[in-house]
Amino acid sequence: MSRRFHWTTFDLNGRLPAGWQRDIRTVAADADFREFPRTPVLSREAPEVQRISRGRVHADQVRQRLPWLYRAYRGEFLELAGLACAERVKAANDDRYGVVLNVQRGTTMRFECHVDSNPLTGLLFCTDHQAGGELVFAHDATAASVSAVERDCSVIRPRAGHLIFFDARRHPHYARPLAAASDTRIVAVMNFYTESCPESTRPRELNKHLYGDD
Numbered sequence: 599m600s601r602r603f604h605w606t607t608f609d610l611n612g613r614l615p616a617g618w619q620r621d622i623r624t625v626a627a628d629a630d631f632r633e634f635p636r637t638p639v640l641s642r643e644a645p646e647v648q649r650i651s652r653g654r655v656h657a658d659q660v661r662q663r664l665p666w667l668y669r670a671y672r673g674e675f676l677e678l679a680g681l682a683c684a685e686r687v688k689a690a691n692d693d694r695y696g697v698v699l700n701v702q703r704g705t706t707m708r709f710e711c712h713v714d715s716n717p718l719t720g721l722l723f724c725t726d727h728q729a730g731g732e733l734v735f736a737h738d739a740t741a742a743s744v745s746a747v748e749r750d751c752s753v754i755r756p757r758a759g760h761l762i763f764f765d766a767r768r769h770p771h772y773a774r775p776l777a778a779a780s781d782t783r784i785v786a787v788m789n790f791y792t793e794s795c796p797e798s799t800r801p802r803e804l805n806k807h808l809y810g811d812d
């Protein structure tokens with residue numbers, strides 16, 4: 599039997615810095631909003647989907663404007679990640695992809711259907727939603743479109759202040775669009791690595807695609 603998808607949740611409400619949501623909203627308003635081309639190797643979008651509209655706050659901006667989040671990624675959140683994983687966990691050495699914000703505004707944006715290359719991902723949900731914006735994980739490792747993921751899936755509804763950890767290397771996942779045009783969804787995304795799946799295994803094509811590396 600293939601390993602059932604599972605995740606670990608920590609409720610950090612009351613433990614995050616005062617005004618953290620306001621800070622994050624301010625930075626997220628300046629996100630890089632555009633259509634992003636599908637990601638090489640990791641995309642699980644249907645072939646006809648070449649671009650997906652969303653916003654991103656890049657890692658250098660997070661480091662500059664949300665220093666507490668950058669520090670938590672290498673400190674308190676890293677410790678919690680260790681509790682969610684049987685192996686010793688490390689933060690990324692490369693500051694370009696350690697922690698970023700993904701932002702969805704209105705009903706036309708969503709997050710690309712993909713698999714992760716890193717063995718443990720942490721997400722800090724920064725917003726709550728009446729409907730829409732759910733994170734959806736396929737149970738079928740071969741699901742290769744949003745509709746295939748939706749056929750048999752686990753659904754996580756964002757709760758502000760909840761930090762979740764999961765291994766989604768074999769579980770295609772995406773974030774549903776929001777239901778309200780006035781709504782904004784913000785999530786901080788963190789990559790973690792282990793000894794059996796170190797940072798050096800990150801696909802080169804991915805860095806080339808995102809940062810123009812050779």
Ligand SMILES: [Fe+2]
Pocket residue numbers: 712713714719766771
């Ligand atoms: Fe992911």
